Amino acid sequence: MNSLHDLGGMHGFGPVWKTPEGVAFHSDAEQRVFRLMMGLMAGGWCDTDGFRADVESLPLQVYARECFPANYLAGMEKQLERRGLLMPGDLEAWMAGIKLGPRATVPPAIMGERQEVPLPSLFRTGDIVRIRSINPEGHTRLPRYLRGQVGTITAQRGIFDFPDALAARTGRRPQPVYTVEFRATDVWGPEAAANDRLSAEMFQDYIESRVDG
Amino acid sequence: MNSLHDLGGMHGFGPVWKTPEGVAFHSDAEQRVFRLMMGLMAGGWCDTDGFRADVESLPLQVYARECFPANYLAGMEKQLERRGLLMPGDLEAWMAGIKLGPRATVPPAIMGERQEVPLPSLFRTGDIVRIRSINPEGHTRLPRYLRGQVGTITAQRGIFDFPDALAARTGRRPQPVYTVEFRATDVWGPEAAANDRLSAEMFQDYIESRVDG
Amino acid sequence: MSDHDHSHAEDHTTPPPEIQLRIKAMESLLVEMGVIDPAMMDAVVDFYERQVGPRNGARIVARAWADPTFKARLLKDPKAAIAELAMPGISGDHLVMVENRPGVHNMIVCTLCSCYPWQTMGLPPIWFKSAAYRSRAVSHPRDVLAEFGVAVPPETAIKVWDSNADIRYMVLPERPAGTDHMTEADLADLVTRDSMIGTALPLAPAKAAP
Amino acid sequence: MSDHDHSHAEDHTTPPPEIQLRIKAMESLLVEMGVIDPAMMDAVVDFYERQVGPRNGARIVARAWADPTFKARLLKDPKAAIAELAMPGISGDHLVMVENRPGVHNMIVCTLCSCYPWQTMGLPPIWFKSAAYRSRAVSHPRDVLAEFGVAVPPETAIKVWDSNADIRYMVLPERPAGTDHMTEADLADLVTRDSMIGTALPLAPAKAAP
Numbered sequence: 001m002n003s004l005h006d007l008g009g010m011h012g013f014g015p016v017w018k019t020p021e022g023v024a025f026h027s028d029a030e031q032r033v034f035r036l037m038m039g040l041m042a043g044g045w046c047d048t049d050g051f052r053a054d055v056e057s058l059p060l061q062v063y064a065r066e067c068f069p070a071n072y073l074a075g076m077e078k079q080l081e082r083r084g085l086l087m088p089g090d091l092e093a094w095m096a097g098i099k100l101g102p103r104a105t106v107p108p109a110i111m112g113e114r115q116e117v118p119l120p121s122l123f124r125t126g127d128i129v130r131i132r133s134i135n136p137e138g139h140t141r142l143p144r145y146l147r148g149q150v151g152t153i154t155a156q157r158g159i160f161d162f163p164d165a166l167a168a169r170t171g172r173r174p175q176p177v178y179t180v181e182f183r184a185t186d187v188w189g190p191e192a193a194a195n196d197r198l199s200a201e202m203f204q205d206y207i208e209s210r211v212d213g
Numbered sequence: 214m215n216s217l218h219d220l221g222g223m224h225g226f227g228p229v230w231k232t233p234e235g236v237a238f239h240s241d242a243e244q245r246v247f248r249l250m251m252g253l254m255a256g257g258w259c260d261t262d263g264f265r266a267d268v269e270s271l272p273l274q275v276y277a278r279e280c281f282p283a284n285y286l287a288g289m290e291k292q293l294e295r296r297g298l299l300m301p302g303d304l305e306a307w308m309a310g311i312k313l314g315p316r317a318t319v320p321p322a323i324m325g326e327r328q329e330v331p332l333p334s335l336f337r338t339g340d341i342v343r344i345r346s347i348n349p350e351g352h353t354r355l356p357r358y359l360r361g362q363v364g365t366i367t368a369q370r371g372i373f374d375f376p377d378a379l380a381a382r383t384g385r386r387p388q389p390v391y392t393v394e395f396r397a398t399d400v401w402g403p404e405a406a407a408n409d410r411l412s413a414e415m416f417q418d419y420i421e422s423r424v425d426g
Numbered sequence: 427m428s429d430h431d432h433s434h435a436e437d438h439t440t441p442p443p444e445i446q447l448r449i450k451a452m453e454s455l456l457v458e459m460g461v462i463d464p465a466m467m468d469a470v471v472d473f474y475e476r477q478v479g480p481r482n483g484a485r486i487v488a489r490a491w492a493d494p495t496f497k498a499r500l501l502k503d504p505k506a507a508i509a510e511l512a513m514p515g516i517s518g519d520h521l522v523m524v525e526n527r528p529g530v531h532n533m534i535v536c537t538l539c540s541c542y543p544w545q546t547m548g549l550p551p552i553w554f555k556s557a558a559y560r561s562r563a564v565s566h567p568r569d570v571l572a573e574f575g576v577a578v579p580p581e582t583a584i585k586v587w588d589s590n591a592d593i594r595y596m597v598l599p600e601r602p603a604g605t606d607h608m609t610e611a612d613l614a615d616l617v618t619r620d621s622m623i624g625t626a627l628p629l630a631p632a633k634a635a636p
Numbered sequence: 637m638s639d640h641d642h643s644h645a646e647d648h649t650t651p652p653p654e655i656q657l658r659i660k661a662m663e664s665l666l667v668e669m670g671v672i673d674p675a676m677m678d679a680v681v682d683f684y685e686r687q688v689g690p691r692n693g694a695r696i697v698a699r700a701w702a703d704p705t706f707k708a709r710l711l712k713d714p715k716a717a718i719a720e721l722a723m724p725g726i727s728g729d730h731l732v733m734v735e736n737r738p739g740v741h742n743m744i745v746c747t748l749c750s751c752y753p754w755q756t757m758g759l760p761p762i763w764f765k766s767a768a769y770r771s772r773a774v775s776h777p778r779d780v781l782a783e784f785g786v787a788v789p790p791e792t793a794i795k796v797w798d799s800n801a802d803i804r805y806m807v808l809p810e811r812p813a814g815t816d817h818m819t820e821a822d823l824a825d826l827v828t829r830d831s832m833i834g835t836a837l838p839l840a841p842a843k844a845a846p
Contacts, residue, residue, distance in 0.1 A: 001224045004217070004273075007770040008747035008798065011350050012216045012273055016768045016783050017644045019761045021829045024685045026762045027649035031681060032659050034759070038680040039672030052749055060217075060225055064274050068765055070651040073659055085671065095661050105670055133362070134402035135565060137224050141800045143747050145774065148361040149346070155732075160802050177801055184794075188775050189347035195793040198774055201801030221537035221588065223561040229573050230434045230558060232551045234619045237475045239552045240439035244471060245449050247549070251470040252462030265539055281555055283441040286449055298461065308451050318460055348775060354590045356537050358564065368522075373592050390591055397584075401565050408583040411564055414591030 008145040029069040044107040046079040049167040053139035054078035114171025139167035151182035221358040242282040257320040259292040262380040266352035267291040327384025352380035364395035479548035484617035491601040533624030535563035541589035597624040689758035694827035743834030745773035753804035807834040
């Protein structure tokens, strides 16, 4: 999904700011939301890829507020809705003293049955590759700033499930993951420093092809 | 500037909506702001490239409201501030009955003296070219979705001033402008229709090089 | 226009009261300062409200439909061809006509702001400035066209023109069937604003036409 | 922390009262439904609040500084090397150490969300999730480092690692000068959280040290 969460290279957010060391939670709300997420993930009521997709899909003006506990709560609510546990309005009803009807207390299987065999590895460390230009409306872990770019594979990381497919609930599509290094000047233009480099992981499905060096 | 105004390919704004034919202005505010802009542009108090740059630089949450008269007013206020006519707070003071000090009634020259000779034309109709990956923090008319892409020059449009330089007030940098056509599948990936095409104008400075066909 | 669409137009063009007040105050102050000229501004608003608009474009399109030699000149040199029509104040500067024909449908957008052929089509409708249109016109033109009620068959290529520089585009729609005996003035009535943006087809001739 | 930074942390982690209430109500309802287990959640919060945090990472870094053979094993196979330290509950799964050395400075970010090496560094600071950091860490790393007070000379290459998949990165900073005779425990005190993100250098040893 091309939206505001894909922040690499965006302008206009001002200088960075920092927080002191030694703080695990910056507010009570942050701790409570973390606690809730750990509980829901442990029980299978929330999954990482689906949750990320739901947070990314928040209305852009909500996401832009950058109130993380509020955004995460909204993402968890959407996850519970997808699993049929709590529909919009249920929490309000319960808060108003209305008893909710019976619910399944075991989360439904959300992933399709399909389990592909792992894709064979097509690339090797040292290969120069071009990243695909894709713009899926669903969840993806390929940032916009790296699409269409050419980089060098610096490591093979093994086989991982493809998050785009997990979030779309189309099944498991395990595949090789590579670390690819890019020149900052290739990605950002001549104003970047000539010796700076960017690295990111590339699922094999994100790689278009090997290119001549 | 990489910000929310660069909307090509963004997701999450919902279906399109339309308005009836035969309406020049949709509200009194829209008409008044248009009127004001025409007055300011005629007097040299607001220029197209600078105004666009100032609207794009609005805080992202303001821009995202998509209230066009409000955004345009803010852009014009910034333009007047740049020309030393009205500083932040002046309008509030005047509305409160405070007399403002004397002001120049002729706008200052905002463009540097520099006037380059037009760049020689490096490309021809039919050339296959790759667009640069640039990410200027200032104003640019090269949309993100076309950066790094390969397309075919379909027309030469003549010599035009370079808007990036006009907005940055670094002087006039006239240069050839080309229409470049891209395959939708190259830009968006295999989910686009194979026979669809996208065209945009490319100032010569946006073109990296000719590529082999 | 549905209530939904009406509410959109209002949301996007009616600022909160304090901003409305600010717009009026700004004008008053600048007039007082002698920086802007109310008479000149009145004339410009009148020009765009009454004299210029999609009817200019419709006249151009109808002439092209009625006169193949004019159409050829229009596609080759829009400025010179438009000058033949002697429309006061309309120059066609930097205008490019993109022609729909069997197998090719054109559509215009400005993804970065709201560039539009003012001279021949008046001011853009507010939806042309919307994020909903600007974001998807380039990436999902077929979905956008379907939402506008235009079904484009898969074998027809869609060409989207992003007006990111000084060139302005206007779509020359295909002449509807069943219009062979219509006058140029009647043909112009079939040419809607949206058909020249590419988000609609021209109107069909009234069934009752002789 | 300046007031400015405090206000940022509060803005980004303190929702309006109705959302705070909603978070509490959601927990109560889900506990009542038997969907979440308060004891388990208490244990997890306690783990991340008291047992896990940047001190784990600092121990690993200090050992690598003190023992070159451990450092070699850590860079080659972080999981196995970290297991040697026998830290309860800390596995180093999918962890990759990136080593600063003369001429190379590393820095980590997650542009898409806030992926972070929880096991060895605890939960991320809130600024690590901010748009201000995520947007510019990849495009303007030198400006970002300067704002954090780290001046990187032009001849030093900056390597930015965007954690967009399952791999988690931790920076192995350079051992500060003047620390030759320090114990491993004292070395660990020089290793800050930010130095393992790459937005700071380790602390200098106290000037008064013997």
